[in-house]
Each structure stands twice: as C-alpha cells, then as structure tokens.
Amino acid sequence: MNATATMLKTATAPQTAPDADPAGPQPLPAPATLHAEYPLSPALAAQINARRASVKRILSGDDPRLLVAVGPCSAHDPRAVMEYAERLARLSDELAGQIVPVMRVYVEKPRTTVGWKGLAYDPDLDGSGDIARGLALSRALMRDVAECGLPVATELLQPMLAPYLEDLLSWVAIGARTTESQLHRELASGLDAAVGFKNATSGGVQVAVDAMGAAAHPHRHFAMDAAGRPVMAQTSGNPHTHLVLRGGSGAPNYRAEHVQAAAAALESAGQNPRLMVDCSHANACKDHRRQSEVMLDVLAQREAGNLNLAALMLESFLHEGKQPLVPGALRHGVSITDGCIGWDTTERLLKTAAERLA
Ligand SMILES: O=C[C@H](O)[C@H](O)COP(=O)(O)O
Numbered sequence: 158m159n160a161t162a163t164m165l166k167t168a169t170a171p172q173t174a175p176d177a178d179p180a181g182p183q184p185l186p187a188p189a190t191l192h193a194e195y196p197l198s199p200a201l202a203a204q205i206n207a208r209r210a211s212v213k214r215i216l217s218g219d220d221p222r223l224l225v226a227v228g229p230c231s232a233h234d235p236r237a238v239m240e241y242a243e244r245l246a247r248l249s250d251e252l253a254g255q256i257v258p259v260m261r262v263y264v265e266k267p268r269t270t271v272g273w274k275g276l277a278y279d280p281d282l283d284g285s286g287d288i289a290r291g292l293a294l295s296r297a298l299m300r301d302v303a304e305c306g307l308p309v310a311t312e313l314l315q316p317m318l319a320p321y322l323e324d325l326l327s328w329v330a331i332g333a334r335t336t337e338s339q340l341h342r343e344l345a346s347g348l349d350a351a352v353g354f355k356n357a358t359s360g361g362v363q364v365a366v367d368a369m370g371a372a373a374h375p376h377r378h379f380a381m382d383a384a385g386r387p388v389m390a391q392t393s394g395n396p397h398t399h400l401v402l403r404g405g406s407g408a409p410n411y412r413a414e415h416v417q418a419a420a421a422a423l424e425s426a427g428q429n430p431r432l433m434v435d436c437s438h439a440n441a442c443k444d445h446r447r448q449s450e451v452m453l454d455v456l457a458q459r460e461a462g463n464l465n466l467a468a469l470m471l472e473s474f475l476h477e478g479k480q481p482l483v484p485g486a487l488r489h490g491v492s493i494t495d496g497c498i499g500w501d502t503t504e505r506l507l508k509t510a511a512e513r514l515a
C-alpha cells in the first residue's frame with residue numbers, strides 16, 4: 158500500500174493537537190520531521206535528478222521531444238490522483254519516444270479572490286485548515302507519484318512550503334499571480350528543477366521575462382531551514398527557467414503571432430526562447446473543452462517548424478469538467494477547481510501528439 162493510502166487510512170481522526178487553541182497559531186512539523194517521516198530513498202533521489210535533467214534538455218533544445226505538464230488543476234483527492242498517476246505512467250512509457258509528461262500534483266491553489274486553497278491548506282475540504290496534515294499528505298502523495306515513475310510538477314506558491322517538498326519536484330511553476338513577486342523569483346533562483354514562469358493574468362509577458370532574468374541571478378534572502386528556523390539563504394541562481402503562455406484578460410496568447418512576439422521578447426532580453434503553452438486557463442477562455450483546439454494549434458505550429466514550442470500544459474483528470482466543493486457529495490475524479498479534460502480525451506491528445514511528432 159502506498160504511503161498516501163496508508164495516510165488516508167490512518168488519518169481519518171482529526172489531527173489537531175488536543176490542547177491547541179483553534180483560534181491561535183499552532184505549531185507545524187519542521188521540514189526535517191516530514192522528510193524523516195516520508196524519506197526520499199537514494200534510488201528515487203537519483204531518478205528525480207535524472208528526470209530534472211531530462212526536462213532541462215528539452216527546454217534547452219538538446220532533446221527534441223515534447224514536454225507536457227499534465228494532470229488535475231488541484232490534487233484534492235489523493236486516491237483519485239494516484240489512480241490517474243498509474244494510468245499516466247503506463248501511457249508515458251508507451252509514448253516515451255516523443256513525449257515526456259510531468260504530472261501536475263498541485264497542492265496549493267492561488268485564488269483570484271477566495272476559495273479552497275489546496276490539499277496543503279485544507280486536506281479535509283471543510284475549511285478546518287489542518288495544514289499539518291495537509292503538508293504530510295502533500296509530501297506523501299508527491300512521493301507516491303514519483304515512485305510511480307512520473308516526474309512531479311507543482312506550482313510553488315507559499316515559499317515556506319518549498320523545503321517540505323522541493324526534493325520531490327522535477328519541474329516547478331510560478332503562477333500568473335506571483336510571477337512578478339520578488340519572493341518567488343528568489344525562491345526560483347535556488348531551485349535545482351527547471352522553473353516555468355506564467356505570464357501575468359493581464360496577459361503581460363514582460364513580467365515573466367523579467368522574472369527569468371531575476372531568477373538567473375544569485376540571491377540572499379529570508380528563508381526557513383530544514384529545522385524550521387528562519388535563516389539567511391544564499392542561492393546560486395537558476396539558469397533553467399522559461400516562459401509559460403497561459404493567456405490573459407480573457408484573451409488567448411497561444412497563436413503563432415503571440416508565440417513569435419514572445420520569442421522575440423525573450424531573445425531581445427537574452428533569455429531562452431523555448432517556451433510552454435498552457436492550453437488551459439485564459440488560453441481556453443476557462444472552458445476545459447477548448448484545450449484540445451489549443452493543443453492542436455500548437456502542434457501545427459511545431460510541425461510548421463517552430464521548435465521554440467518545447468512544452469505544453471493540460472489540466473486533466475479522470476473525468477471531465479468540474480464540480481462544486483460539497484463535502485460528502487463529491488464525484489470521484491472530477492476537479493473541484495478549474496474544469497479539466499477527462500482521461501480519454503487526454504490519452505487521445507497525447508497519442509495524437511506522439512504520432513504527429515514521430
Ligand atoms: O488553476 C486554478 C485557477 O486558475 C486559479 O486557482 C484561480 O481560480 P479562481 O479564479 O476560481 O480563484
């Protein structure tokens with residue numbers, strides 16, 4: 158039984174400390190405590206390093222395969238996420254000649270205003286906010302997905318979460334709402350994994366180009382160490398960053414003219430022109446069914462010779478669409494945040510991409 162299933166089996170009782178004042182601050186385990194509880198074996202650490210290198214080779218143009226960040230908008234149900242991971246792992250082996258999937262295991266969700274903020278924040282989906290249990294579940298789930306043979310992708314949103322999870326990550330997103338944030342550029346500068354910076358929710362690409370430049374530099378910044386103590390961190394800079402075009406202000410930016418303009422902005426800034434197109438979000442006008450047309454358009458651009466299109470993102474789960482968060486009445490395998498394409502559509506799209514890229 159994987160760690161997540163064990164966690165779920167044993168974690169049904171409330172996990173808050175008996176004497177904790179629910180209104181007051183409550184202690185969290187230090188990163189080192191969770192690492193000890195859910196350690197990374199040397200073999201898995203080596204596999205993650207190899208996966209990170211594979212992602213970087215695609216983004217540097219040294220590997221002609223297509224990188225695809227694919228999976229649910231949010232990981233609200235670890236059992237369903239593992240069911241999805243097992244399917245994706247099988248498909249990944251079948252398409253390995255042309256496609257390198259990295260699986261979205263998003264445990265923090267940025268909200269436009271308010272809403273459920275992710276497994277790490279509220280694992281019981283009821284507003285109880287058991288962050289301690291959410292952190293443990295998040296680490297256990299990411300490790301189980303990694304042990305499934307899949308590179309793990311996530312958005313890092315709360316910088317304090319990074320020391321709990323970063324050793325498990327093969328690709329990291331900085332989201333549209335935080336690409337302009339200096340804290341997230343500092344965070345990215347210290348990561349070993351490649352980092353994709355989303356364009357702004359307005360559609361503006363320059364903030365992401367600036368973020369890539371900032372993240373490439375070393376930074377000295379406030380951070381937390383493995384023991385949970387505040388420290389002065391010194392990073393060496395991360396040269397493995399790239400732009401993610403996700404549309405903005407209700408308008409897509411995945412078409413050839415947008416991609417060419419973005420590549421020009423990147424090249425004039427001396428940045429890597431290879432980029433990822435997020436087929437969801439504003440590129441799909443928040444309609445999950447439009448992800449297919451976005452992906453097929455991008456594939457056509459690649460076939461026309463634009464190899465700067467090195468990567469794609471798909472929001473995909475077991476079943477298509479989304480559902481309201483009604484605890485106790487949730488349908489299995491359906492997103493509770495953004496709408497997703499279902500597994501059958503995902504499999505068909507990835508197989509189509511592999512055939513066209515062969
Ligand atoms: O990917 C998820 C959403 O784009 C993001 O969390 C914003 O969702 P919201 O506008 O419903 O808050």
Ligand SMILES: C=C(OP(=O)(O)O)C(=O)O
Nearest residue numbers: 230332333334355403438
């Ligand atoms: C929140 C996400 O995207 P964005 O930052 O582009 O809204 C996401 O990819 O889940």
